[in-house]
């Protein structure tokens with residue numbers, strides 16, 4: 001409830017953290033971005049549209065550390081959409097450079113010859129990435145990233 005949020009804020013200051021969080025309640029900061037994990041059933045396209053309605057995009061990933069942070073955010077590590085999209089070459093919906101990846105072994109593979117232009121994370125024991133059909137709905141979750 002809101003009381004808990006208030007107490008948490010007090011605790012942050014009483015611990016002497018000189019840098020107040022720039023993220024709104026319910027969002028988690030990594031670097032200069034705020035992230036939020038939502039457990040909802042959406043296609044990748046619907047997920048990205050939802051993120052934009054919140055002022056952000058599906059998360060882009062640029063380092064091992066950032067990837068581990070996002071993995072922690074996805075409690076229980078369900079299959080989760082991130083913002084990678086293949087429009088001839090891979091890019092992120094937030095416009096940042098596609099300079100990092102954690103493909104699972106054999107991915108991206110456009111499985112069975114079907115175009116798979118969207119990325120889901122938390123595939124397999126190592127929680128890597130898979131290219132997937134964007135329209136899939138069941139069991140998929142999303143991470144929202146928003147620039148402050």
Ligand SMILES: [Ca+2]
Pocket residue numbers: 107108109110111116130131132
């Ligand atoms: Ca695939």
